[in-house]
Amino acid sequence: MARPRSPEKKEWIRKAAINLISEEGFHGVTTDKIAREAGVSVGTIYNYFENKEDIxxxxxxxxxxxxxxxxxxxxxxxxxxxxxxxxxxxxxxxxxxxxxxxxxxxxxxxxxxxxxxxxxxxxxxxxxxxxxxxxxxxxxxxxxxxxxxxxxxxxxxxxxxxxxxxxxxxxxxxxxxxxxxxxxxxxxxxxxxxxxxxxx
Amino acid sequence: MARPRSPEKKEWIRKAAINLISEEGFHGVTTDKIAREAGVSVGTIYNYFENKEDIxxxxxxxxxxxxxxxxxxxxxxxxxxxxxxxxxxxxxxxxxxxxxxxxxxxxxxxxxxxxxxxxxxxxxxxxxxxxxxxxxxxxxxxxxxxxxxxxxxxxxxxxxxxxxxxxxxxxxxxxxxxxxxxxxxxxxxxxxxxxxxxxx
Amino acid sequence: MARPRSPEKKEWIRKAAINLISEEGFHGVTTDKIAREAGVSVGTIYNYFENKEDIxxxxxxxxxxxxxxxxxxxxxxxxxxxxxxxxxxxxxxxxxxxxxxxxxxxxxxxxxxxxxxxxxxxxxxxxxxxxxxxxxxxxxxxxxxxxxxxxxxxxxxxxxxxxxxxxxxxxxxxxxxxxxxxxxxxxxxxxxxxxxxxxx
Amino acid sequence: MARPRSPEKKEWIRKAAINLISEEGFHGVTTDKIAREAGVSVGTIYNYFENKEDIxxxxxxxxxxxxxxxxxxxxxxxxxxxxxxxxxxxxxxxxxxxxxxxxxxxxxxxxxxxxxxxxxxxxxxxxxxxxxxxxxxxxxxxxxxxxxxxxxxxxxxxxxxxxxxxxxxxxxxxxxxxxxxxxxxxxxxxxxxxxxxxxx
DNA sequence: TATGAATGAGCGTTCATTCAT
DNA sequence: TATGAATGAACGCTCATTCAT
Structure with a gap:
């Protein structure tokens, strides 16, 4: 889990998470949804974050x-x-x-x-x-x-x-x-x- | 003629839920945990409440x-x-x-x-x-x-x-x-x- | 489980079961529903029948x-x-x-x-x-x-x-x-x- | 780039379901059993089918x-x-x-x-x-x-x-x-x- | 005998996380 | 590094059956 290549992608994920969590709450949002909203795969999330909480x-x-x-x-x-x-x-x-x-x-x-x-x-x-x-x-x-x-x-x-x-x-x-x-x-x-x- | 439905038991459940939810939050608490804390079986919870949210x-x-x-x-x-x-x-x-x-x-x-x-x-x-x-x-x-x-x-x-x-x-x-x-x-x-x- | 007093009640249960099972199928019907339809309690069913299948x-x-x-x-x-x-x-x-x-x-x-x-x-x-x-x-x-x-x-x-x-x-x-x-x-x-x- | 979704696996599930349902009926079979018979995890079933009925x-x-x-x-x-x-x-x-x-x-x-x-x-x-x-x-x-x-x-x-x-x-x-x-x-x-x- | 509250194993389904590709 | 299929523990809930009254 070296330094990720693309800080850009981490931003996408962060923003997607903000959009979704603000509407459905942390528990109401799945990693799948965040990935989809971010235009990224679930696996990728785990390249930038330890786990869901980490987001x-x-x-x-x-x-x-x-x-x-x-x-x-x-x-x-x-x-x-x-x-x-x-x-x-x-x-x-x-x-x-x-x-x-x-x-x-x-x-x-x-x-x-x-x-x-x-x-x-x-x-x-x-x-x-x-x-x-x-x-x-x-x-x-x-x-x-x-x-x-x-x-x-x-x-x-x-x-x-x-x-x-x-x-x-x-x-x-x-x-x-x-x-x-x-x-x-x-x-x-x-x-x-x-x-x-x-x-x- | 059967065991009467006891308001007492509903109270147990309510109090157990208060104890647990106050500590772990609504999402962090399972119906099983509430039942155990209330000294009651899961099924019994559903005798007094429609569903978890109802509690x-x-x-x-x-x-x-x-x-x-x-x-x-x-x-x-x-x-x-x-x-x-x-x-x-x-x-x-x-x-x-x-x-x-x-x-x-x-x-x-x-x-x-x-x-x-x-x-x-x-x-x-x-x-x-x-x-x-x-x-x-x-x-x-x-x-x-x-x-x-x-x-x-x-x-x-x-x-x-x-x-x-x-x-x-x-x-x-x-x-x-x-x-x-x-x-x-x-x-x-x-x-x-x-x-x-x-x-x- | 001696001979039940009231063959009448067994009939109620049988007829209730027929009504419900014909509409919802055996698996779709609960003993509770049968009891309610029969105007009898669940417990009573088990006085006349060994189990649900027995009905x-x-x-x-x-x-x-x-x-x-x-x-x-x-x-x-x-x-x-x-x-x-x-x-x-x-x-x-x-x-x-x-x-x-x-x-x-x-x-x-x-x-x-x-x-x-x-x-x-x-x-x-x-x-x-x-x-x-x-x-x-x-x-x-x-x-x-x-x-x-x-x-x-x-x-x-x-x-x-x-x-x-x-x-x-x-x-x-x-x-x-x-x-x-x-x-x-x-x-x-x-x-x-x-x-x-x-x-x- | 991930493991591709295999029609093969959907076939396994279908066949496992056929085997089991033919013997125990739809209601008698659990998703767990189907998964085991198919050599697959429960979760995988839901990757290929909406729900049990869908199978x-x-x-x-x-x-x-x-x-x-x-x-x-x-x-x-x-x-x-x-x-x-x-x-x-x-x-x-x-x-x-x-x-x-x-x-x-x-x-x-x-x-x-x-x-x-x-x-x-x-x-x-x-x-x-x-x-x-x-x-x-x-x-x-x-x-x-x-x-x-x-x-x-x-x-x-x-x-x-x-x-x-x-x-x-x-x-x-x-x-x-x-x-x-x-x-x-x-x-x-x-x-x-x-x-x-x-x-x- | 009748009642219906109590029980708890068992179900269908979800979802954070892993890992083969 | 990116992907997304695979995993399986865990959940909320049901319901046949039991048993105190």
Whole structure:
């Protein structure tokens, strides 16, 4: 199993898998289907991947890399933490909107239970949390984030807000566009002032 | 005159299924395993359930009923909407803490993709959204919730916050207790004033 | 398993089995279905029958008895062999017409292959062949049947003619009545002069 | 470039199925048994056939094709209809004698009741009836067949005679050879002059 | 004796993986 | 390296039979 000749073919397989898994779920898709969709034979899949699980692992691996690049770029931005979040949320929704199928997989398969949860999926989520945590800590330091929250929980809030908005959006396709366009602003406002009208 | 069909046995099966599905996921569990865990034969399962899918359907059905009772009780409370939410969130986390396995299933299987998503799971989620929506509308009417958000999105916020906190909590078992105990207050605060320190 | 109290119930089961097996075949019918159709519980079936196979065995047993009575009556008739056959064929078609479901079973299940072919079915067919053989021998003795045929084959002819007419009739329900009314005469004529016009 | 899909293997499966089904009946045979008998794995069966039913369907399909070739050849013969029948009957018995197991299946499974009767079996029988009917009509036209019989019934006669002779022959294996060798002549004679001695 | 819930061997079928070509 | 036929363990489910009531 030396280095495969054709990275191109690995891409075909990855994309085919994304298309199919996003629609039918990991368990609903067979290696045969993936091979057919990829225009490749089943055997070939096993030249590029150890096994079926490895495919979804790789899908997350690729996204993980993209994420790192994004985060690196953010690291260097000289803006306040709230503004970073604002931008980040916008990016996230843009990403979901433009990569609907991928987003669907990420949101559906992330919590696939059992021992079979791939290390790579776990790493992917961990990376997000780690970066957000750093950002929140920075925010607390610069005084732009309330310091009395549990740190992990703030991360959960932010991920949760976006994550769930997306997930519910994906289940109601007719509203997708509207929600995705409006969501970032709403989410940001929510992070600023909550939902409940507070008396001053 | 024969052995009476025992609701007891249906309970055994339901509980066995909850134990196993929470750990291995619906697809990772076989009817044989459920039968063994329930101390019952495979055949017996099919005496109480149409098919494997019907079991998870039933699990949600039971939770749905509990939910309705809860919501009915809330309907009658004469407190402000924010206070209702506060109570609701507390209830929710108490529930998750005491029904960890069930919670795990609810959070994992809710977005199981493919056509096979059970009607009952869908109804369960719908019921929650519907009730929350009513509550939010009430809050807007009474002036306790900012009226400029998209209504669906506010529901998403609230569900998302709680939902994701739970889900991430479930993946980091060592923090579970702390998170669950602290979460309700944090979430409520967040709904009141957001995360970002606002200037006055 | 002493003598059962209620021969009535055994009858219910037999009739239910006839109804169902005639439509779905022996393999297509479950003991549960038979019990339900009979208005009896599965357990009760096993009070009257050793096992499922035993039911079909019994169906043929009952018909066998009716047959013996019929044959005994024929034995005593003082008419020529061709006239006996004529009458016999008429009886047979009348029987099939009035007992369609039973006839269907007899014709379908008679040649059920495998070791499982019940002794009783075999005996039933044997009895028919034996009686016909005696009749043919009598016919040869009295000079009314050509003596140069193989004896078994003549029996086959006669059974085959009737048998197959019925079987094909049963598969084309719209012609049933016509065929059954016209068949006896045609079959008799055929036994008299064949099909091919012979020169004299 | 992979192992090519071998028609050879499909043949193995077909023949294994013939062997087993002829002895135990379609319902008595499992796909596992067929696979073992064919020297192939269960999975391979499903590479060549849609499902178990499809195997028996295919068996009849193959015979159907052979039949068409035979009938085509007969169509062209310039002999009288009775002579055609004579030849046809001889062919039929030769076929049965040389393909005992196949014949057993054809005769046993043809009238398998229930909705599951394969389209292919039905077509097979229909083809035979259709061809015989044409032949009978031709015979009536040329004056070699009595015109006062019901047409369908004449077909039944001929099929029935041969069919049943074979079926009964198959149940008494020790006589098989004798019966099959003698049968064609006897059947032909019977079609010529019947069984009963007619006075002139 | 009657009931019907309980049993579990056994079925047809699928599909991740292997391997001959 | 690519192919796709071959493999067979494993699955969901059925149903004849048993047995507690």
């Amino acid at each position: 979804i692992s790789y899908i997350f691996q690729v996204e993980h890399k993209k994420l790192n690049i994004l985060f690196d770029r953010f690291q260097k931005k000289e803006i306040s933490v709230p503004e970073k979040f604002k931008l980040l949320i916008e990016k996230y929704f843009k990403y979901v909107f433009n990569n609907e199928k991928l987003a669907r997989i990420i949101h559906n398969e992330t919590f696939r239970p059992g021992k079979k949860i791939t290390r790579e999926i776990f790493n992917y989520i961990l990376a997000i949390r780690k970066y957000l945590k750093e950002l929140v800590e920075e925010g607390i330091r610069e005084g732009s984030i309330y310091p009395d929250y549990n740190l992990d929980m703030v991360v959960n809030f932010i991920m949760g807000l976006s994550f769930t908005t997306v997930v519910f959006g994906l289940t109601e396709p007719e509203e997708v566009e509207y929600i995705y366009k409006k969501a970032p602003e709403d989410i940001y406002n929510m992070l600023v002032r909550g939902i409940f009208v507070s008396e001053r | 998870i359907s039933y699990i949600f059905q039971v939770e749905h009923k509990k939910l309705n009772i809860l919501f009915d009780r809330f309907q009658k409370k004469e407190i402000s909407v924010p206070e209702k939410f506060k109570l609701l969130i507390e209830k929710y986390f108490k529930y998750v803490f005491n029904n960890e396995k069930l919670a795990r299933i609810i959070h994992n299987e809710t977005f199981r993709p493919g056509k096979k998503i059970t009607r009952e799971i869908f109804n369960y989620i719908l019921a929650i959204r519907k009730y929350l929506k009513e509550l939010v509308e009430e809050g807007i009417r009474e002036g306790s919730i900012y009226p400029d958000y998209n209504l669906d999105m506010v529901v998403n916020f609230i569900m998302g916050l709680s939902f994701t906190t739970v889900v991430f909590g479930l993946t980091e078992p060592e923090e579970v207790e702390y998170i669950y105990k602290k979460a309700p207050e944090d979430i409520y605060n967040m709904l009141v004033r957001g995360i970002f320190v606002s200037e006055r | 079909i065995s019994y169906i043929f047993q009952v018909e066998h008895k009716k047959l013996n009575i019929l044959f005994d009556r024929f034995q005593k008739k003082e008419i020529s062999v061709p006239e006996k056959f004529k009458l016999l064929i008429e009886k047979y078609f009348k029987y099939v017409f009035n007992n369609e479901k039973l006839a269907r079973i007899i014709h379908n299940e008679t040649f059920r292959p495998g070791k499982k072919i019940t002794r009783e079915i075999f005996n039933y067919i044997l009895a028919i062949r034996k009686y016909l053989k005696e009749l043919v021998e009598e016919g040869i003795r009295e000079g009314s049947i050509y003596p140069d045929y193989n004896l078994d084959m003549v029996v086959n002819f006669i059974m085959g003619l009737s048998f197959t007419t019925v079987v094909f009739g049963l598969t084309e329900p719209e012609e049933v009545e016509y065929i059954y009314k016209k068949a006896p005469e045609d079959i008799y004529n055929m036994l008299v002069r064949g099909i091919f016009v012979s020169e004299r | 028996i369907s295919y068996i009849f399909q193959v015979e159907h094709k052979k039949l068409n070739i035979l009938f085509d050849r007969f169509q062209k013969k310039e002999i009288s209809v009775p002579e055609k029948f004579k030849l046809l009957i001889e062919k039929y018995f030769k076929y049965v004698f040389n393909n005992e197991k196949l014949a057993r299946i054809i005769h046993n499974e043809t009238f398998r009741p229930g909705k599951k009767i394969t389209r292919e079996i039905f077509n097979y029988i229909l083809a035979i009836r259709k061809y015989l009917k044409e032949l009978v009509e031709e015979g009536i036209r040329e004056g070699s067949i009595y015109p006062d019989y019901n047409l369908d019934m004449v077909v039944n006669f001929i099929m029935g005679l041969s069919f049943t002779t074979v079926v009964f022959g198959l149940t008494e294996p020790e006589e098989v050879e004798y019966i099959y060798k003698k049968a064609p002549e006897d059947i032909y004679n019977m079609l010529v002059r019947g069984i009963f001695v007619s006075e002139r």
